[in-house]
Amino acid sequence: MVFRSFFNKIKQGLAKTRDLLSGIFRLKGRVDQKFLDELEKRLYLADVGTVATTEILTQVRQAFLDKEITGDVEKFVKDKLKALLDSPREGIRFAEAGPTVVLVAGVNGSGKTTSIAKLAKYCQDQKKKVIVAACDTFRAAAVEQLTIWSQRLGCEIIKNQQGSDPASVAHDACEAARSRKADVLIVDTAGRLHTQAHLMKELEKIHRVVNKSVPGAPHEVLLVLDATGGQNSISQAEHFKKAIQCTGIVLAKLDGTAKGGAIFGIKQKLNLPVKFVGVGEKLDDLEVFDPEAYVEALFND
Amino acid sequence: MFETITRGLTDALKMLRGRGRLTEANMRDGLRQVRTALLEADVNFNVANEFIERVTQTALGKEVLRSLDPSEQIIQIIYTELAQLMGPVDHRFHFAKDRPTVIMLCGLQGSGKTTTAGKLALLLRDKLGRKPMLVAADLQRPAAVDQLKVLGEQLGIAVYSEGAAVPGGKGPNPISVCQNALTHAKKTLLDTVILDTAGRLHIAEMPMDELKQIDRLVKPDDVFLVCDAMTGQDAVNSSKAFNDALDLNGVILTKLDGDARGGAALSIKEVTKVPIKYIGVGEKLQALEEFHPDRMAQRILGHGDIMGIVEKVQRVQQQLSQEEIQKQQEKLEKGNFTLDDFRKQFETIAKMGNMKELMAQMPGMGQMIPEGEDPDVAVRRIQGMIDSMTKKERRDPDLIDLSRRRRIADGSGTQPHEVKQFLNQFDQVRAIMRQMAQMSMWQRMKMIMGMGKSGMFDPGAMMPKTKIGTGHRKSPKERADERKKKRKQDKRR
Ligand SMILES: Nc1nc2c(ncn2[C@@H]2O[C@H](COP(=O)(O)OP(=O)(O)OP(=O)(O)O)[C@@H](O)[C@H]2O)c(=O)[nH]1
Ligand SMILES: Nc1nc2c(ncn2[C@@H]2O[C@H](COP(=O)(O)OP(=O)(O)OP(=O)(O)O)[C@@H](O)[C@H]2O)c(=O)[nH]1
Ligand SMILES: [Mg+2]
Ligand SMILES: [Mg+2]
Numbered sequence: 001m002v003f004r005s006f007f008n009k010i011k012q013g014l015a016k017t018r019d020l021l022s023g024i025f026r027l028k029g030r031v032d033q034k035f036l037d038e039l040e041k042r043l044y045l046a047d048v049g050t051v052a053t054t055e056i057l058t059q060v061r062q063a064f065l066d067k068e069i070t071g072d073v074e075k076f077v078k079d080k081l082k083a084l085l086d087s088p089r090e091g092i093r094f095a096e097a098g099p100t101v102v103l104v105a106g107v108n109g110s111g112k113t114t115s116i117a118k119l120a121k122y123c124q125d126q127k128k129k130v131i132v133a134a135c136d137t138f139r140a141a142a143v144e145q146l147t148i149w150s151q152r153l154g155c156e157i158i159k160n161q162q163g164s165d166p167a168s169v170a171h172d173a174c175e176a177a178r179s180r181k182a183d184v185l186i187v188d189t190a191g192r193l194h195t196q197a198h199l200m201k202e203l204e205k206i207h208r209v210v211n212k213s214v215p216g217a218p219h220e221v222l223l224v225l226d227a228t229g230g231q232n233s234i235s236q237a238e239h240f241k242k243a244i245q246c247t248g249i250v251l252a253k254l255d256g257t258a259k260g261g262a263i264f265g266i267k268q269k270l271n272l273p274v275k276f277v278g279v280g281e282k283l284d285d286l287e288v289f290d291p292e293a294y295v296e297a298l299f300n301d
Numbered sequence: 302m303f304e305t306i307t308r309g310l311t312d313a314l315k316m317l318r319g320r321g322r323l324t325e326a327n328m329r330d331g332l333r334q335v336r337t338a339l340l341e342a343d344v345n346f347n348v349a350n351e352f353i354e355r356v357t358q359t360a361l362g363k364e365v366l367r368s369l370d371p372s373e374q375i376i377q378i379i380y381t382e383l384a385q386l387m388g389p390v391d392h393r394f395h396f397a398k399d400r401p402t403v404i405m406l407c408g409l410q411g412s413g414k415t416t417t418a419g420k421l422a423l424l425l426r427d428k429l430g431r432k433p434m435l436v437a438a439d440l441q442r443p444a445a446v447d448q449l450k451v452l453g454e455q456l457g458i459a460v461y462s463e464g465a466a467v468p469g470g471k472g473p474n475p476i477s478v479c480q481n482a483l484t485h486a487k488k489t490l491l492d493t494v495i496l497d498t499a500g501r502l503h504i505a506e507m508p509m510d511e512l513k514q515i516d517r518l519v520k521p522d523d524v525f526l527v528c529d530a531m532t533g534q535d536a537v538n539s540s541k542a543f544n545d546a547l548d549l550n551g552v553i554l555t556k557l558d559g560d561a562r563g564g565a566a567l568s569i570k571e572v573t574k575v576p577i578k579y580i581g582v583g584e585k586l587q588a589l590e591e592f593h594p595d596r597m598a599q600r601i602l603g604h605g606d607i608m609g610i611v612e613k614v615q616r617v618q619q620q621l622s623q624e625e626i627q628k629q630q631e632k633l634e635k636g637n638f639t640l641d642d643f644r645k646q647f648e649t650i651a652k653m654g655n656m657k658e659l660m661a662q663m664p665g666m667g668q669m670i671p672e673g674e675d676p677d678v679a680v681r682r683i684q685g686m687i688d689s690m691t692k693k694e695r696r697d698p699d700l701i702d703l704s705r706r707r708r709i710a711d712g713s714g715t716q717p718h719e720v721k722q723f724l725n726q727f728d729q730v731r732a733i734m735r736q737m738a739q740m741s742m743w744q745r746m747k748m749i750m751g752m753g754k755s756g757m758f759d760p761g762a763m764m765p766k767t768k769i770g771t772g773h774r775k776s777p778k779e780r781a782d783e784r785k786k787k788r789k790q791d792k793r794r
Binding site for chain 1: 345413415502
């Protein structure tokens with residue numbers, strides 16, 4: 001499946017045009033206000049937001065104002081952007097012993113359940129035994145949705161009926177993961193807006209229960225963000241991180257025309273890295289985040 | 302956020318307090334702050350720039366009103382423009398008369414279509430007395446059909462489904478499901494069919510084609526785009542693509558119960574020009590509300606006491622124009638309303654912010670602005686004619702004969718017959734003014750400003766620019782023909 005990989009496609013595209021400058025760096029002339037305006041536009045249109053955009057623009061102005069637009073400018077901008085996103089590329093950090101518990105959360109409809117199915121596949125591909133837990137007991141047919149995915153994956157699912165207590169499903173799932181010697185337990189949770197205090201409390205409770213049931217758990221707490229989201233994603237990350245100490249982000253729906261540039265603001269403000277990206281609705285449409293290819297994609301037309 | 306805007310504007314404009322005019326130069330810094338605020342609220346970059354340009358143009362040359370902080374004047378303009386751009390409100394549905402009404406929901410993945418389908422069904426049944434049926438036309442996403450069925454059960458509303466897609470493609474397909482649903486609705490005497498379609502990317506060719514086919518074969522009376530209020534810059538791309546493919550009748554903005562500033566609302570409205578009809582404010586099926594552009598404008602600007610400022614500015618403007626009207630009133634009572642007074646009146650009203658539309662509603666003056674002509678141009682033409690008259694002529698227009706008309710026409714770059722026509726219209730205005738002298742102050746205000754019930758606090762009500770339904774949703778063929786015609790015309794120009 002490598003040939004249709006999202007990041008590989010970007011890189012292949014680059015290889016083909018290696019000596020051509022991408023996007024705005026093709027502009028001729030000097031780094032002037034017009035060039036800076038173009039750069040600003042490009043960054044804003046990718047949802048990069050004010051803080052990171054201003055920072056980049058200031059640095060480019062200082063380093064290159066009135067100089068010729070060359071490959072140096074392109075390299076400088078891209079290096080700065082990559083540096084902003086820099087973090088070890090590690091995917092999921094598995095526990096040394098016992099089941100690795102991955103808790104997944106996010107606002108409504110961001111792509112949690114689908115991403116969980118993909119993550120399960122990703123773990124299965126590494127020969128891990130996976131169990132999923134259907135802790136979204138609120139939304140209509142959320143349990144059925146995860147059940148269908150588990151059937152396609154051939155993995156076990158721990159669930160209860162709609163309306164039951166999500167924390168107790170999480171508890172049961174932890175017990176099951178231990179007793180059945182699963183390598184990975186992935187916990188789905190109901191979508192919730194970060195501003196809903198009682199629902200954030202509920203999430204904290206799930207986190208606590210998991211932590212009590214399996215030592216060191218949850219080992220990963222992934223926040224699923226919708227790449228079409230704008231600056232509100234920063235507010236989401238802030239609240240979710242505060243409530244359940246997120247360890248990373250899954251940036252879903254990157255296969256559209258949106259670039260999800262809010263991740264710059266999130267990294268700057270909260271030091272929360274992107275771990276995976278979602279690039280489609282199928283099980284294979286998940287990739288480990290690659291900051292280099294991502295930054296290149298920002299400037300691809 | 303609103304505090305940042307006010308502070309920025311106040312700092313940038315403090316030298317102007319109580320005197321001078323607003324110019325591009327003295328507004329620039331303040332408006333940059335406003336632009337940043339809009340971008341932080343997720344208004345699209347290009348839309349935000351255009352918006353700032355509009356505000357600049359509207360504010361340009363305005364006198365700084367005494368007893369007001371110039372920043373307050375600009376905030377009032379920003380707020381009014383924002384609300385106008387996102388309006389007008391139109392919460393109607395197009396109900397068919399002789400067959401079940403069909404409402405199609407479409408949008409990106411996870412935007413809230415299925416939930417909104419449930420919400421609409423409830424609203425249609427309980428508030429509008431319809432007999433709705435939900436149609437499970439998302440055969441792709443796991444358990445999408447179940448989800449709609451559960452909602453239907455909770456509401457006690459019928460759900461039509463043929464199950465989900467089967468690998469290999471032998472099972473049901475969304476197009477025939479929608480067609481069969483319509484037949485079924487007729488049979489079971491249900492009068493409103495709501496199609497819950499699968500989420501799809503606007504750049505995915507096949508899925509978009511599928512929607513077009515449903516549109517062509519099932520002929521929905523209303524096609525709504527369901528859009529997540531947290532959407533960022535990309536809102537313009539997706540909404541444009543959906544609108545191009547389907548000619549949307551409305552937009553429903555979901556998930557506004559959070560803290561998203563919702564700048565996407567402005568972007569989508571600017572690109573599609575279709576009204577935003579409803580907003581989703583929660584996961585519960587009751588959580589659907591009518592869209593209000595004024596509230597959305599406040600939200601985008603970051604709340605704060607916007608309305609306090611807006612109302613204050615309007616009060617001062619009203620007071621000033623009232624003083625002006627009072628003066629004229631005294632003259633009227635003495636029986637002489639001259640062209641000088643008329644010119645002043647014209648200017649007073651033109652000065653009242655961006656309320657040129659009001660002109661058209663003024664008794665007698667409406668006719669002076671030919672249909673389709675920019676009121677600005679008309680006002681300037683009339684001012685030119687008056688300025689080309691002598692003092693004597695202005696006081697006593699009856700003096701103006703053919704040779705004087707020619708001179709005035711030459712002086713103002715108009716035609717003698719236009720001068721004549723204007724003078725005739727002025728005669729009518731003068732008659733109305735005499736009549737008005739006998740009315741109460743309040744009646745007069747109402748008549749002059751055409752404010753009546755539609756009130757200046759609902760700026761959306763004054764902007765008839767958007768596509769409002771005509772009750773007939775054009776078939777794709779009609780639309781294609783229209784587009785072709787339009788293209789031809791464009792070419793000819
Ligand atoms: N194109 C695309 N669609 C995706 C991606 N990830 C998820 N989706 C779709 O987005 C929609 C919502 O996904 P879900 O996984 O149900 O989202 P969720 O966060 O679990 O939603 P709730 O549980 O209702 O809050 C579905 O239609 C998915 O198929 C992605 O990476 N690309
Ligand atoms: N807070 C909040 N959540 C909402 C609102 N509208 C929908 N949701 C939630 O958003 C998530 C996605 O909603 P769906 O109705 O499944 O979205 P959809 O567009 O049908 O998704 P797909 O069919 O997968 O494309 C669910 O968790 C809903 O409960 C709203 O107005 N406010
Ligand atoms: Mg889910
Ligand atoms: Mg749906």
